[in-house]
Amino acid sequence: MPINILMPALSPTMEKGNLAKWLKKEGDPVKAGDIIAEIETDKATMEVEAADEGVLAKIVVPEGTADVPVNQLIAVLAGEGEDVKAAAAGAKSAAAPAPATEALPKAASAPPPSPQPSPQRGEGVPPSSPQPAAVPAGAPSPGEGPRVDLRRMDGGRIFSSPLARRLAREAGIDIGRVQGTGPRGRVVARDIEAAKSGKGLRAPGAPAAAPAPAAAPIGARAPSDEKIRALFEPDSYEVVPHDNMRKIIAQRLTESKLTIPHFYLTIDCLIDRLLAAREEINATAPKDKDGKPAYKISVNDFVIKALALALQKVPEANVTWTESAMLKHKHSDVGVAVAIKGGLITPVVRKAEQKSLSAISNEMKDFAARARARKLAPHEYQGGSTAVSNLGMYGIKDFYAVINPPHATILSVGAGEARPVVRDGKIEAAQIMTVGLSTDHRAVDGALGAELLAAFRGYIENPVMMLV
Amino acid sequence: MAETAFDVLIIGSGPGGYVTAIRSAQLGFKTAIVERDYLGGICLNWGCIPTKALLRSAEIFHYFQHAKDYGLSADKVGYDAKAVVQRSRAVAKRLNDGVGFLMKKNKVQVIWGEASIDAPGKITVKPRDNAPKGALGPSSYQAKHIILATGARPRVLPGIEPDKKLIWTYFEAMVPEKIPKSLLVIGSGAIGIEFASFFRTLGSEVTVVEMLPQILPVEDAEIAALARKSFEKQGIKILTGAKVSAVEKKGDGTVTQIEDPKGQKQSIAAERVISAVGVTGNVEGLGLEKLRVKIDRGTIVIDGMCRTNVPGIYAIGDVAGPPMLAHKAEHEGVVCVEAIKGLHPHPMDKRLIPGCTYCSPQVASVGLTEAAAKEAGYEIRVGRFPFIGNGKAIALGEPEGLVKVVFDKKTGAMLGAHMVGAEVTELIQGYVVAMNLETTEEELMHTIFPHPTLSEMMKEAVLDAYGRVLNI
Numbered sequence: 001m002p003i004n005i006l007m008p009a010l011s012p013t014m015e016k017g018n019l020a021k022w023l024k025k026e027g028d029p030v031k032a033g034d035i036i037a038e039i040e041t042d043k044a045t046m047e048v049e050a051a052d053e054g055v056l057a058k059i060v061v062p063e064g065t066a067d068v069p070v071n072q073l074i075a076v077l078a079g080e081g082e083d084v085k086a087a088a089a090g091a092k093s094a095a096a097p098a099p100a101t102e103a104l105p106k107a108a109s110a111p112p113p114s115p116q117p118s119p120q121r122g123e124g125v126p127p128s129s130p131q132p133a134a135v136p137a138g139a140p141s142p143g144e145g146p147r148v149d150l151r152r153m154d155g156g157r158i159f160s161s162p163l164a165r166r167l168a169r170e171a172g173i174d175i176g177r178v179q180g181t182g183p184r185g186r187v188v189a190r191d192i193e194a195a196k197s198g199k200g201l202r203a204p205g206a207p208a209a210a211p212a213p214a215a216a217p218i219g220a221r222a223p224s225d226e227k228i229r230a231l232f233e234p235d236s237y238e239v240v241p242h243d244n245m246r247k248i249i250a251q252r253l254t255e256s257k258l259t260i261p262h263f264y265l266t267i268d269c270l271i272d273r274l275l276a277a278r279e280e281i282n283a284t285a286p287k288d289k290d291g292k293p294a295y296k297i298s299v300n301d302f303v304i305k306a307l308a309l310a311l312q313k314v315p316e317a318n319v320t321w322t323e324s325a326m327l328k329h330k331h332s333d334v335g336v337a338v339a340i341k342g343g344l345i346t347p348v349v350r351k352a353e354q355k356s357l358s359a360i361s362n363e364m365k366d367f368a369a370r371a372r373a374r375k376l377a378p379h380e381y382q383g384g385s386t387a388v389s390n391l392g393m394y395g396i397k398d399f400y401a402v403i404n405p406p407h408a409t410i411l412s413v414g415a416g417e418a419r420p421v422v423r424d425g426k427i428e429a430a431q432i433m434t435v436g437l438s439t440d441h442r443a444v445d446g447a448l449g450a451e452l453l454a455a456f457r458g459y460i461e462n463p464v465m466m467l468v
Numbered sequence: 469m470a471e472t473a474f475d476v477l478i479i480g481s482g483p484g485g486y487v488t489a490i491r492s493a494q495l496g497f498k499t500a501i502v503e504r505d506y507l508g509g510i511c512l513n514w515g516c517i518p519t520k521a522l523l524r525s526a527e528i529f530h531y532f533q534h535a536k537d538y539g540l541s542a543d544k545v546g547y548d549a550k551a552v553v554q555r556s557r558a559v560a561k562r563l564n565d566g567v568g569f570l571m572k573k574n575k576v577q578v579i580w581g582e583a584s585i586d587a588p589g590k591i592t593v594k595p596r597d598n599a600p601k602g603a604l605g606p607s608s609y610q611a612k613h614i615i616l617a618t619g620a621r622p623r624v625l626p627g628i629e630p631d632k633k634l635i636w637t638y639f640e641a642m643v644p645e646k647i648p649k650s651l652l653v654i655g656s657g658a659i660g661i662e663f664a665s666f667f668r669t670l671g672s673e674v675t676v677v678e679m680l681p682q683i684l685p686v687e688d689a690e691i692a693a694l695a696r697k698s699f700e701k702q703g704i705k706i707l708t709g710a711k712v713s714a715v716e717k718k719g720d721g722t723v724t725q726i727e728d729p730k731g732q733k734q735s736i737a738a739e740r741v742i743s744a745v746g747v748t749g750n751v752e753g754l755g756l757e758k759l760r761v762k763i764d765r766g767t768i769v770i771d772g773m774c775r776t777n778v779p780g781i782y783a784i785g786d787v788a789g790p791p792m793l794a795h796k797a798e799h800e801g802v803v804c805v806e807a808i809k810g811l812h813p814h815p816m817d818k819r820l821i822p823g824c825t826y827c828s829p830q831v832a833s834v835g836l837t838e839a840a841a842k843e844a845g846y847e848i849r850v851g852r853f854p855f856i857g858n859g860k861a862i863a864l865g866e867p868e869g870l871v872k873v874v875f876d877k878k879t880g881a882m883l884g885a886h887m888v889g890a891e892v893t894e895l896i897q898g899y900v901v902a903m904n905l906e907t908t909e910e911e912l913m914h915t916i917f918p919h920p921t922l923s924e925m926m927k928e929a930v931l932d933a934y935g936r937v938l939n940i
Contacts, residue, residue, distance in 0.1 A: 004810070005810075006810045008810075008812075009812050032612075032779055032780060033779055051808070051810070052612060053612070070812070071810075071811075071812065161905055161906030161907070162905075162906060162907050162908045162910065162911045163879060163880070163881050163906035163907065163908050164906060166879060166880060166908055167879060170879075181814075188906055189881070189906050
C-alpha cells in the first residue's frame with residue numbers, strides 16, 4: 001500500500017504552509033525519521049520527518065509552492081517491495097482534488113522565517129489565500145480526510161464552542177478572525193487563548209475568515225469576477241493574478257474606507273525658508289574621502305520631522321481609535337509611504353520627534369532601499385499613529401490619501417512650486433506646497449485636525465523652530 | 469502461506485487493544501493483534517463486564533429483599549452463589565466471542581501467544597494454550613508500527629501477597645465458591661468498593677480498609693462522604709487513614725493487623741481478604757528494557773500521540789499510565805492509529821475522562837473535584853441538587869444521592885461534575901458531552917431535560933450554581 005505523505009500541521013494553529021524545499025528526490029530511499037522536506041510557516045521553517053520507510057515515489061507538491069493546506073497530499077512513498085511507478089501513478093488521481101493550491105503564486109521573496117511583506121500594517125500573520133471553495137466530489141468522509149473549514153461552506157456561520165465565544169467576547173477578539181483547530185475548523189477555547197497572544201489570528205477581512213460584519217456588504221455588492229470579465233471582449237486583456245501585496249492593499253484600504261469616517265483638510269505652506277535652510281544644510285554637510293556628503297536632506301525629511309513635532313504639540317491628535325478606548329501615543333511614530341514595484345509599503349520612522357533631520361534622512365534612505373528589495377521586517381512597517389504620502393515629485397498639487405489603520409491621520413504632500421501670493425496687497429511669487437490631511441473623525445475631529453495642520457505649517461514655514 | 473508482515477500490530481486484545489485494531493483496520497492498515505489469554509482482556513473477562521453482571525444479581529436481590537417497599541411480596545428470597553457466578557461467566561464468554569467476531573469482521577489477524585519485541589518492527593510470539601480457531605501461532609512477525617496494549621494486573625503489597633485461597637485478588641473475588649461470612653477489603657478504589665458492595669448485599673460482614681483519609685480517593689470529598697454514609701448505613705464497616713501491617717492466615721480464615729493514624733492497633737478476623745490496592749502495568753517480558761523504551765513507575769512513558777521514545781513503538785491504555793480505565797485506553801488507541809495515519813488527531817484531554825463506580829449507590833464523575841479546582845487556582849461556582857428533590861428519584865424509591873457541578877466563575881466553563889446515587893453512571897455522559905463541546909452554564913440552562921427523569925437533577929444543579937434552582 002503506497003503511503004501518502006500529507007502536509008503536516010507543525011503547530012496547532014497552522015492551516016497552511018509553504019513547501020520550501022525537498023531534501024529527497026523522487027526515487028530516493030527513505031527511512032523512518034529521515035528529514036524529507038522543509039516547510040515554512042509564517043513563523044518558522046521546520047523539517048518534516050518521514051514516519052515510514054520506503055521509496056519516495058512521487059513528489060506531488062513541488063518545492064517553492066506557497067500556501068499548501070495542512071493535510072494536502074504532498075508526496076507518495078512506495079512501501080517496501082512495492083512498485084514505485086504504480087505508487088507514483090496512484091498519486092496523480094489523489095492529488096487532483098486540490099489543483100488550486102498549485103496554481104497559487106509563489107511565496108514572496110521575503111526571507112523564510114519572517115512573514116511575507118505586508119505593505120500596509122501587517123499583523124505578523126499573512127492573510128490566507130483562498131482555499132478550494134467546496135469539497136470536491138469523492139472527497140474522503142468527514143474526519144478522515146483533509147480538514148475542510150465548514151465556515152466557508154455555510155454562508156458565514158462561524159463554528160465555535162460556546163465557551164470560545166464567551167472568551168472571545170470577554171477578550172474583545174473578533175471570533176471571525178480566529179483560526180479554529182477543533183473538528184473541521186471549529187473555534188474552541190484553546191484557540192482563543194492562543195489568539196490572545198496573537199497566534200492564529202487572521203488579518204481582519206482576510207479571505208479565509210468568515211465575512212466580518214463590516215466586510216459583509218462588499219461581498220454582497222461586488223459583482224462576481226465573471227460578470228466583470230463579461231464586460232470586456234475576451235482576449236482584450238491579460239489576467240494578472242493578485243500577489244499577496246495586492247491582496248493586502250485591496251483588503252486594508254477597503255477596510256479603511258468602509259470603517260473609518262474620513263474627514264479632509266487642506267492648507268498651503270510657504271516653503272521659501274525651508275528650501276533655503278535645506279540648501280544651506282546640504283551645502284555644509286561633511287564629506288567623506290570620496291567626496292560623498294554625510295547626508296542629503298530632502299523636503300520630505302522636513303515634512304516627517306515637522307509632522308512628528310506637530311503631533312507632540314497637539315498630542316490629542318497623536319492617537320489610535322479602538323472600540324473600547326483611545327490609544328494616546330507618547331511618541332510620534334510616522335509612517336512614510338514608499339512606492340515599490342507592484343504596490344507600496346509604509347515603513348515607520350519611530351520617535352521621529354527625537355531624531356535629527358539627518359538621522360531621519362538616513363533612516364528613510366535605508367528603508368526605501370530595503371522596501372524596494374522587499375526586505376523590510378514586520379516590526380519596521382507595523383504600527384505608527386500617522387503617515388506621510390508625498391506625490392509632489394509627480395507634480396501633483398493636492399490630494400487626500402486613504403488612512404492606513406491603526407493611524408488616525410495621513411498627510412498628503414503635493415508639489416512645492418512657485419505660485420502667486422498676495423503680500424501687503426501686492427502679488428508676489430512664493431514657493432508654496434499644498435498639504436492635505438485625512439483624519440479619522442472618530443479619533444480626530446475637524447478642529448483638532450486643523451490645529452494639527454496649523455502646528456505643522458508653523459514648523460514647515462519656520463524650520464528653525466524644529467531646533468527648539 | 470500465512471501472512472507475517474503487517475502495517476500495525478497490537479499486543480494485547482483488551483478494550484484498548486481490540487478497539488485500536490478495528491480503527492486501524494478501518495483506516496486501511498493491515499492489522500494484527502496478539503493475545504496470550506483472553507480476547508477482550510481483563511475488562512471483558514475479569515473486570516468491568518463480569519463484575520457488572522455480579523452487581524446486577526446483587527441489585528435484584530436487594531430489590532427482592534425490599535419488595536414490600538414497593539407493595540410487592542417476595543417470600544423466601546435467596547440466592548445460589550454458584551448460579552450468580554455462572555451468569556457472570558456466561559456474560560463474559562458471550563462478549564469474549566463477540567470480540568473474536570469483530571476481529572474477523574474487520575479482517576484483523578489474531579495471533580495467539582506471548583509476544584516480545586526483538587527490534588522496532590520485529591516481534592517474536594511464543595506459544596500459549598487455548599488458541600482460538602483461525603489464529604496464527606508462534607512465529608516471527610514484522611510490523612511497521614507496534615502498539616503495546618498489554619494492560620495491567622493487581623498490584624501486590626508486601627505482607628499481603630494474595631494466595632488466591634484466603635487472600636484474593638479480583639480474579640478470585642469474581643468466582644467465589646460461596647459467599648464468605650466475613651470479608652475484609654483492602655483498598656477503597658473502584659474495585660474494592662464494588663466488591664464490598666456486592667458481598668455486603670449478599671450478606672457478608674464487610675470491612676473496608678483505606679490508607680487515605682477518604683474512601684474513593686479520586687472522587688470529590690463531598691460525594692465520597694455521602695457514599696460512605698450510605699455504605700455504613702448498609703452495614704459496611706469503613707476504616708480510613710488505616711494501614712494494614714500484616715495479614716495472617718488461620719485455618720479457613722484470616723486475621724489482619726491494622727494501625728490507625730494515631731498508632732492504635734487492632735486486628736480484624738475475616739474469612740476472606742480482598743487485596744484491591746491498585747493495579748500495575750504489564751511492562752515485563754516484552755523486550756522493552758533492551759530497546760530502552762522509557763518506563764516510569766511501572767508504566768510506559770508516551771507523548772500525546774501515544775508514541776514511546778522508540779520510533780515505531782507506541783503504548784496505550786493501562787500500560788501507558790493512569791487513569792487505568794477501559795474507555796481511556798480505547799480513546800488513546802484511536803488517537804494513536806489516527807496519528808500514525810497522519811490524520812492529526814488532538815491528544816486526549818485527561819480532564820474529560822469520566823469515571824464510574826458501580827457500587828450501591830453508584831458514583832460517577834468527570835473533570836475537576838471542588839478541591840482540585842480550587843487548588844488549580846480557579847474561582848469557582850458550585851451547584852448541588854439532591855435526589856430528594858427529584859420526582860423520578862422518589863418514584864423509583866431512590867431518594868438518596870447528590871448531583872454536584874463545579875463551574876469556573878470567570879468564564880462559565882464547566883470544570884467538573886460529581887454524582888452519587890441511583891443510575892448516575894448512566895447520567896454522567898450528559899455532562900461529559902457538554903464539557904467536550906465546551907458549553908457554558910448558559911447552554912446547559914437552555915437545554916430542555918425530559919420530565920420526569922433523574923437527568924433533571926443535572927439541570928437543577930447547574931441552576932443552583934447560579935442561584936436559580938427551582939425544585940428545592
